[in-house]
Amino acid sequence: MTKTSYPIVWDLDVFFKGGSESEELRRHLDETKERLATYADKLQQFTTPTSSGQADEVANLIEEGSDISFHIRQAGAFVSCLEAQDMSDAKASALRSEITELSASYGSAFNAFKQKLSKAEENVWEAIVNHEKLSELSFVLNEWRDSAKEQLSEDEEALISALSVDGYHAWGQMYNTIVGGMTVNVTVDGEEKELSVGQANNLLSHENPEVRKDVYEKLEAAWKEKESLFANTLNHLAGFRLNTYKKRGWDNVLKEPLDINRMEQDTLDAMWGAITKHKQPFVDFLYRKAELLGKDKLEWYDLGAPTQKNNQKLSYDEGASFILKHFEQFSPKMAEFSKTAFEDAWIEAEDRPGKRPGGFCTSFPLSEQSRIFMTYSGSMSNVATLAHELGHAFHSYALKPVHPLNRRYAMNVAETASTFAEMIVADASVKEAETEEDKIALLEDKLQRSVAFFMNIHSRFLFETRFYEERKNGFVPASRLNELTDEAQREAYCDAVNSTSPSYWSNKLHFHITGVPFYNFPYTFGYLFSLSIYAKALEEGTSYEDKYIALLQDTARMSVEDLAKKHLDEDITKESFWEKGIELCKKDVEEYLQLTSK
Template identity: 55%
Template sequence: MHTPLVQTWDLDVLFPGGSESDAFKSYLSDIEKQGNTLQQLILRLKPPKSSADTTSLQEIVELAQNIALKLRQAASFVHCLSAQDMHDKKAVQLGGKVKTLSAQYANALTQLDQVLLQIDEEVWQSILSREPFAALAFPLNERRLRAKEKLPAELEALANDLAVDGYHGWSDLYDTVVSKMTIQVEMDGEQKELSVGQAFNKLSDPNRQVRQHVFQKWQEAWAESADFCADALNHLAGFRLNLYKHRGWDSVHKEPLDINRMSAETLQVMWQVIEQNKGIFVQYLERKAKLLGLKKLSWYDVEAPLEQTQRTISYDDAAQFIVEQFNRFSPKMADFAVHAFENRWIEAEDRPGKRPGGFCTSFPDSKQTRIFMTYAGTAGNVATLAHELGHAFHQHVMNDLPPLTQRYAMNVAETASTFAELIVADAALKHAVDHREKLALLEDKVQRAVAFFMNIHARFLFETRFYEERKQGIVSVERLNEIMVEAQKEAYCDALGEYEPHFWASKLHFYITTVPFYNFPYTFGYLFSAGIYARALEEGRGFEENYIALLRDTGRMQVEDLAQKHLGVDLTKPDFWQSAINLAVQDAQAFLDLTST
């Protein structure tokens, strides 16, 4: 990577012309045709009477996998278009078309599930023992088991159809509200209009007066849009709760746990061990307040740097550093990162009009990925870049697997990304040139642990309690603010002096319809990857093949089985979680030691 890197991604190599792309319209048309064919084939399918009677089923499964790849590719393209320009209305329309096609596909699979349920158990096991079904045994068996817990096929199909303009429609409304928002701030004596993403970056500005001012304007802007956000959130939750009620599901955690292929026991033990270890992170927050000359940190101080002046890192230097550190553990990972940088798979340019946050999305039909973020040169930006490259590498090592086994859950999706982030963060700390830089980098690491153990815990507590209250009716803006602050106080052990009441409105994750409770999987992934990282430190480059083998299995087993097979640990017991948390505790203690004088 000798020539300066381009910081905008290349989408034209996938579908030229952006949201006006004729190639993409044709692609959607092909998906629709294949979907209609799939529906017709499923309607004619009879339950096999023996494992020799599977020709029709094989044809259906192959077609279903092909459509799944294309739908993922189409959804990713629209997602990228909307992210790079929040005012691209054509992209919103295309998104609606993709959601409709996805609903039709889901309906077809629901019909297929009903046929699978009618297959005799002995015949079913015999089918799964033979190729091509043996390679798909886990996802197919999972579909069959889940179908037993759902409504009859015609009612599930109706729910999928209604969700396009109902359930998913409320999520789209939220995106529209955010795309219209601007944050009016005064900077350098001038009035400036920031996008939500740009304003969010200012909340971690080295200057506290800037943070305080932007936070005030941030609060005012979200308060102004709170009624719209509350409508969306209430109706999203209402849809889910009614569907759960008709399916006979009691717990609001059932769906996210099923999606993440983990048990309630594992989730409970993870949070218990975290709560038992929060003391030292409270000490860290108190020490940081003292260093900043404050009695207590406010919400907007938690992720602020300790120094007024913050060293920035150029995009090219960040790319080179990331590649070098990846290479210490996995040359394949480093080579992949170089390919992503040089082939413009990354959208990093700092400009208005982009949506906030960062993500990695897959184009599995083209065996490519794309990474989205806004790079401003901070240590946090470097960590985000490494994080998203970890996601991309995860998909890369699965590209040759059957499509149905590529769909890994969000909790293990965060494993590769956080592993990559840990590699780079640790390396940056070791390369620190002086005490001040070492302290800043160490603090950045502890900040991330606080985010996973406290910020995300607050999201989990809020969402759990909100759903319980939503069962009784619409929850008002005022009450949403109250639940949010109560959750933040509990999660942060009341260590802050000021909280973020509108966090429920500003956090996109509460409005994502693909995965409810889009929070605890992050913490799981952080700790799971910490355990993997500890193993990698012991084994060095020799760990590469084991690591790739673990990633390739993430779409075809429960997480408890994955951990047992590749790490030899029991996730339902506290031992593994404590060993993973110990790495973060060591960082927090090192910070306290470094700032003790």
């Protein structure tokens, strides 16, 4: 690990040369469309199996479908990278629409196949599930069967899928288009700058309170100006979902997200119940933070404000070395994997204009590689974010020996591997802080994450569940969305914040994403679940590595309740499990309060 200069811009040419003008990508998409058309015809001719002798045919169709899905996802991952690295790439946006349509066509055809399959008699089904090529997929196959029984007829589900391209996904794309063109003018260090909303959001953690206040007010005004447009996107997304649920006979709006996350309602209730009971230490943290900023209560724009100047700045190479050093102490395999990611330009980290805000990790299934997107500016928080995304990439890597259909893990467990990796680096940074001031700043950064998962995400969950209940009765206007947001934030933060962000429903991308409903509670699940894994890793050191990888390899082939029972010997439908993770976070609060009492 002596390398001192890693590429800071990712290599995408290894997948398709030429970016959004790539001829290779064009051929790939055209060939995939042709293959999909032939495959869809096969699926249409396929009839519900009536004998155990058809198990071989089923296995071959599943194998072919899995390969076509990989081709679609390979192109989708590439286009996601293009859109993120340059928000003005209009050609990439057009390709996104094309891939969305291709994905919907595949989904519709494959869903019809799953429905036909699910109607097989019990003895035929048993033969299929126990077939030599399919026995390792028993969990996924039975999941398909159960899911198909709760859906409408093949024709009706195919119609919903076809209409979703322009009647559902298009609203999400419209949201991205509007936000992509938004800018705000703010004054920083005496200089007026025109910034994208993503760049402006980053200034909410600026050390100057006047800058934070100005940015907050400018952003609120910008979202307010377009709130009627965003009210339309949000209401129509929800309306499409609710109408689909109603047709299927589903009354609970959480049914789909819980099913997607392979999770029981009891588990979700236990998690939020434990968090709600133990918020006081984090309220104390917020009040201490306000005190250090010379206030009685924090304003919304103070939540990300630093109370201490953290002088630790790491170059990209230094940040990479820090990550590799500490990964090595827990998992040499994760360290070696991450070294490959740094050396082979898997990471887009350059700090330049025109990039999308935030960070993500995307997987290229045909190439068995990942790509990580972020903007690195040298803070320890950036280092933790980079470790987080490397955790996602390692999860995909750990699943390489597993059948492709057993790699489709849900978002809640997806956030487990990433948060575990982030925890290693965040903890190490606190322990290795050079000064007490740096230690306080890093502890504060760590606690900001607890506040985000226990309070911010909770407010999103409260808002979204209440909005969906009201949406059942008709269109919810922007004014009411603002009220619901304000109420949810005050409740989730236990009134420890003086002001709220009423526009949060419009400025938080997660509410407008069509791929995943309720893109909130899985983050908190992953955070607390990973704390239990981290506690075991601290206890056992590198000897825990193989157990950790075994857990990751099971994340897509059992419910989260069974996963926890098998690998942690825990019942996660009980609040006591979640309280163990919260207790670890409380220790950070105690240390912070002690250090800042001076």
